[in-house]
Amino acid sequence: MSARPAVDDRKHFIEAVRTFARRECGTREQRAALTNGGTEAHNQAVNRTLAELGWSGVAMDPEWGGAGGGVTDACHLLEELAHGKVPVFGLGISMIVARTVQEFGTDAQRAEIVGGFCRGDVFSVAMSEPDSGSDVGSLTCRAEPVEGGYRINGQKTWISCAHYAEKILLVCRTEPTGDKHEGISMLLVPTDTPGLSIRPIETLGGREVNDLYFTDAVVPADALVGTEGGAWRQLMAGLNFERVLCAAIFLGNAGAAFDDALDYVGTREQFGRPIGSFQTIKHRVADLATELECCSLLVYDVARKVDENPGGALSREASMAKLKVTETAKRISIEGMQMMGGAGYTTEYDMEQHLRRNIVSTVFAGTSEMQREIIAKAYRL
Ligand SMILES: Cc1cc2nc3c(=O)[nH]c(=O)nc-3n(C[C@H](O)[C@H](O)[C@H](O)COP(=O)(O)OP(=O)(O)OC[C@H]3O[C@@H](n4cnc5c(N)ncnc54)[C@H](O)[C@@H]3O)c2cc1C
DSSP states (O other), X not given: OOSSOOXXXXXXXXXXXXXXXXXXXXXXXXXXXXXXXXXXXXXHHHHHHHHHTTOTTTTSOGGGTOOOOOHHHHHHHHHHHHHTTOOBHHHHHHHHHHHHHHHHXXXXXXXXXXXHHHTTOOEEEEOOXXXXXXXXXXXXXXEEEETTEEEEEEEEEEEETTTTOSEEEEEEESSOOSSTTSSEEEEEEEXXXXXXXXXXXXXXXEEEEEEEEEEXXXXXXXXXXXXXXXXXXXXXXXXXXXXHHHHHHHHHHHHHHHHHHHHHHHHOEETTEEGGGSHHHHHHHHHHHHHHHHHHHHHHHHHHHHHHSTXXXXXXXXXXXXXXXXXXXXXXXXXXXXXXXXXXXXXXXXXHHHHXXXXXXXXXXXXXXXXXXXXXXHTTO
């Protein structure tokens, strides 16, 4: 794919991803086999296949193994995979790490991380800590500069897919200073580093997140990504990309929940007619379809703006996309479950999985409350 794919190329790409999703994950039996009965959000064999097809690196630089597309292409990929229920939770997170390294890393790091991502490797990003969630800048995990590298001590929590990852992009404090946004650095930490322990956290969504414990874990000096002490600016620079990708994933999830609800109300009969023919259901479906359409327009409008101006400050727009889409995905799953009656609550249908996955979307990658704070700031509030 060229840097500016023709409209037809993009249509073919979208169609190819849809066909793949239908073929590989189109039935509940296929999905159950790939997700250990719906308890795992990521299947690494499927992730590798996407890389072999050349799709994972769609938005990465060709110099490092990518296809040279833009954020819009990445959004289409992630939306279609989510809509097609393809279990590759680690793909979006790895893409964010790869983009960060492509932007701020050395050539050796780009070859390893961006190249590895394009070949199907998984990477995690570790910012959150038990006492540092929405207030990321208050993080305390310490990487003390020592002879030839850094010695890391502290805890990270909620780290998605760390149990699949080759390396973790660790956001930690290298210099304790007065200003909490200074002295933070990014380090690439191999998951087999002595002194790093990765332990699962049980959640409603199954096996997806982990606690990380660092006890005198040492990494070499070339683990540093970008400028020592300058990670806050690097993080801010990547937020447009991260938020719009997250929005694209949940646009796909929302679409899948909508389709499942629509199928059900079209076939389930009560009082001698399909329940979808009752006005209360019909109008709710119409409202949800309208919301979904708004979300799609918003996501691709923001993605286009990011592609046109990759370094531009689009925090208001990117936060709006993340807020609107994740709140809509949550709403569609809750309303979908209600419209399906008891069936929506059973594990016989996918709606309960949609609800478990989508309900948390308004928490990670910045909660809805924090997105509203960012949006309000644009209006000087
Ligand atoms: C499934 C899942 C996956 C995750 N994956 C990752 C990952 O891969 N890497 C990573 O680093 N982190 C990850 N996280 C962590 C996630 O980013 C945090 O959970 C999130 O930032 C919120 O932090 P917290 O849970 O500590 O909640 P808190 O920050 O304690 O917030 C609790 C509540 O208070 C509200 N609140 C807090 N401050 C304010 C304020 N100033 N104004 C208004 N309301 C406020 C919040 O919106 C929220 O509703 C993940 C979390 C989950 C649940």
